[in-house]
Amino acid sequence: MSALLEVSGVSVSFDGFKAITNLSFSIGPAELRAIIGPNGAGKTTFLDIVTGKTKPDSGTVLWGEKGQSLLKMSEAAIARAGIGRKFQRPTVFEDQSVAENLILALKSKRGPFAALFFVLSAAGRGRVDALAQNVGLADHLSRKAGELSHGQKQWLEIAMLLAQEPRLLLVDEPAAGMTLAEREQTTAMLVDIARTRAVVVVEHDMDFVRRLGCRVTVLHEGSVLAEGSLDHVTKNPDVIDVYLGRG
Amino acid sequence: MTHPFDQIPARSSGSKHSGGAGSGPRILATRRLSRLPSTFWVLAVLVILSVAVTLLSPAFGLGEMSTSFVKTLGKTLCLCLAALAMDIVWGYTGILSLGHMAFFALGGYMIGQWLMYARTEEIVVQALSSAPIPATATEVAQGVATQIFGVVGGSDMPWIWGFAYSLPLQLALVVAVPGLLALVFGWLAFRSRVTGVYLSILTQAMTLALSLYLFQNDSGLRGNNGLSGLQNVPGLGAVTQDVLSIWFFWASALALALAYLGLTWIISGKFGSVLRAIRDDEARVRFLGYPVEVYKLFVFTLTAVICALAGALYYPQAGIINPAELAPIASIYLAVWVAIGGRGRLYGAVIGAAFVSLLSSWFTGGRAPAVPLGFYTIDWVDWWQVLLGLSFVAVTLLAPKGIGGLFDRALGLHTPNRKGAPLGPAEGALQEQEAVE
Numbered sequence: 001m002s003a004l005l006e007v008s009g010v011s012v013s014f015d016g017f018k019a020i021t022n023l024s025f026s027i028g029p030a031e032l033r034a035i036i037g038p039n040g041a042g043k044t045t046f047l048d049i050v051t052g053k054t055k056p057d058s059g060t061v062l063w064g065e066k067g068q069s070l071l072k073m074s075e076a077a078i079a080r081a082g083i084g085r086k087f088q089r090p091t092v093f094e095d096q097s098v099a100e101n102l103i104l105a106l107k108s109k110r111g112p113f114a115a116l117f118f119v120l121s122a123a124g125r126g127r128v129d130a131l132a133q134n135v136g137l138a139d140h141l142s143r144k145a146g147e148l149s150h151g152q153k154q155w156l157e158i159a160m161l162l163a164q165e166p167r168l169l170l171v172d173e174p175a176a177g178m179t180l181a182e183r184e185q186t187t188a189m190l191v192d193i194a195r196t197r198a199v200v201v202v203e204h205d206m207d208f209v210r211r212l213g214c215r216v217t218v219l220h221e222g223s224v225l226a227e228g229s230l231d232h233v234t235k236n237p238d239v240i241d242v243y244l245g246r247g
Numbered sequence: 248m249t250h251p252f253d254q255i256p257a258r259s260s261g262s263k264h265s266g267g268a269g270s271g272p273r274i275l276a277t278r279r280l281s282r283l284p285s286t287f288w289v290l291a292v293l294v295i296l297s298v299a300v301t302l303l304s305p306a307f308g309l310g311e312m313s314t315s316f317v318k319t320l321g322k323t324l325c326l327c328l329a330a331l332a333m334d335i336v337w338g339y340t341g342i343l344s345l346g347h348m349a350f351f352a353l354g355g356y357m358i359g360q361w362l363m364y365a366r367t368e369e370i371v372v373q374a375l376s377s378a379p380i381p382a383t384a385t386e387v388a389q390g391v392a393t394q395i396f397g398v399v400g401g402s403d404m405p406w407i408w409g410f411a412y413s414l415p416l417q418l419a420l421v422v423a424v425p426g427l428l429a430l431v432f433g434w435l436a437f438r439s440r441v442t443g444v445y446l447s448i449l450t451q452a453m454t455l456a457l458s459l460y461l462f463q464n465d466s467g468l469r470g471n472n473g474l475s476g477l478q479n480v481p482g483l484g485a486v487t488q489d490v491l492s493i494w495f496f497w498a499s500a501l502a503l504a505l506a507y508l509g510l511t512w513i514i515s516g517k518f519g520s521v522l523r524a525i526r527d528d529e530a531r532v533r534f535l536g537y538p539v540e541v542y543k544l545f546v547f548t549l550t551a552v553i554c555a556l557a558g559a560l561y562y563p564q565a566g567i568i569n570p571a572e573l574a575p576i577a578s579i580y581l582a583v584w585v586a587i588g589g590r591g592r593l594y595g596a597v598i599g600a601a602f603v604s605l606l607s608s609w610f611t612g613g614r615a616p617a618v619p620l621g622f623y624t625i626d627w628v629d630w631w632q633v634l635l636g637l638s639f640v641a642v643t644l645l646a647p648k649g650i651g652g653l654f655d656r657a658l659g660l661h662t663p664n665r666k667g668a669p670l671g672p673a674e675g676a677l678q679e680q681e682a683v684e
Contacts, residue, residue, distance in 0.1 A: 075534055076539065091528055094522065103517060104535060112518065115537075116516065
């Protein structure tokens with residue numbers, strides 16, 4: 001199976017501090033993967049590299065069937081290529097309505113002239129409705145996103161991510177600040193999404209990762225320590241040593 | 248509750264032939280504009296004002312109003328137009344440009360070149376016509392150059408006056424020169440992701456540099472003398488100032504109305520949504536795939552051109568333009584007007600600019616009564632600036648929505664006041680500690 005995203009030998013350091021060292025990672029077109037690791041393991045930096053926010057010092061990041069390099073592309077171009085990212089803290093546009101948030105995210109031409117003459121098609125409107133329905137925000141479409149509860153904002157952001165129709169979703173700690181019921185819903189949803197596209201979940205809550213039931217990549221000090229099923233990696237003595245041993 | 252999609256431009260698929268109620272693109276275009284009820288009121292007030300001024304003007308009405316006051320009102324409308332542009336770039340997009348009055352003044356210089364050249368040419372031709380031998384084109388050109396540049400000790404026409412003989416060409420420059428400057432400046436600044444206060448400082452530096460350059464006598468634009476006599480429109484020598492002042496007033500009102508409609512259309516659709524999103528979290532907009540820098544550049548340049556057009560209408564009414572008009576303080580005033588009027592709403596910018604600039608001309612015109620305090624007399628000509636500064640501070644601290652906020656209160660609109668740190672997890676949500684159990 002050819003990989004959708006192929007990261008190889010990537011290193012980056014900030015003022016001499018090596019955040020990522022010779023990291024390699026790949027994920028297929030329809031796969032769910034969890035990345036775990038203690039604080040400072042380089043999880044977020046890894047996401048920054050893939051989404052173009054941080055340029056690595058060395059290594060390659062290849063995308064898609066054509067093996068296009070992401071390193072020369074801007075954040076916006078990478079997003080347009082099909083990589084969506086959800087941040088740890090919900091980042092929605094609080095001053096705008098839920099519907100406006102979703103329309104912003106809806107897959108469409110992104111240039112200024114396209115936006116100037118944009119009219120929401122019936123299909124687009126249906127899609128916004130369906131997405132809102134999916135995450136339980138159908139009754140809140142006209143409300144300002146800033147008025148939503150924390151959990152609802154998380155959902156809105158997930159809906160926005162889906163509206164982008166990305167081929168790869170990078171999700172940073174999706175369950176933070178969610179109730180147990182919401183966590184279960186999130187798990188089911190991520191598993192469902194991963195049937196048709198690639199999903200990378202960054203998390204350090206092992207319980208949540210167990211529920212995802214997917215391959216796990218363990219990061220430590222900026223490189224991959226172990227990879228495999230959760231049971232497999234939790235038996236790895238190195239992993240126990242650096243990560244689980246702490247608890 | 249209104250359905251949220253009523254607020255979004257929408258069309259049913261194949262709307263061209265469906266003809267269903269509310270589904271035609273034309274109906275939707277009007278709906279998109281009518282979404283902001285303030286549009287109607289602003290246009291209505293403009294129409295009423297225009298009719299009233301015309302009826303009171305010395306040229307077409309009762310003459311209750313002096314020509315100079317008609318000009319003051321016309322100039323005020325031009326300042327409102329510049330404030331509209333400032334609101335788009337600052338209030339909606341979050342770029343606090345403190346250099347937009349440079350574009351305004353450049354627009355004035357560009358139209359001023361034609362006004363001055365063509366008018367001087369008329370005078371020179373007339374003066375030479377009494378000579379026994381008809382003047383040659385070279386003689387006329389020489390005469391014009393001496394007339395215009397004698398004051399800075401020159402007698403040659405600088406190359407930047409190359410188009411000054413032609414109104415259409417010089418009008419093109421009104422758009423092209425400030426537009427290009429904004430495009431190049433914006434491209435350099437936005438490409439390097441200069442934002443916030445650094446961008447504000449950069450724009451201040453730009454307007455200061457331009458101002459200092461124009462102060463030089465060899466800048467080709469008459470140094471600190473600037474361009475004068477702009478109130479005399481070439482070819483319209485027979486038209487008296489009282490009539491001209493009304494014409495310019497109408498033109499200014501029309502320009503403001505058209506700009507208001509156009510900008511309302513721009514901000515009411517998805518484009519406006521993207522702009523507000525950039526203002527609130529530009530990194531997030533990037534991760535949605537929008538080329539943020541292109542949007543910023545588009546808005547920066549568009550608003551620069553609007554300012555230039557406003558300037559091109561303003562200076563023929565003011566009669567004179569000099570490099571002091573590009574002083575950094577002018578652009579700061581523009582921001583103050585928008586802040587006092589209420590940024591992030593177009594009518595706020597118009598109200599702020601009109602209110603503050605009219606008040607300013609009243610105070611500085613010496614008509615405001617001085618306040619005797621016994622030990623000191625407050626003379627408003629000097630103290631107006633202090634009052635303005637204090638009210639700016641007061642608005643920023645006490646009423647961040649400015650005058651526009653009063654309308655919210657009057658209409659009973661209430662938005663939740665959520666300031667401070669971003670909201671954390673809702674109470675009762677599973678916290679990290681429990682999650683590990």
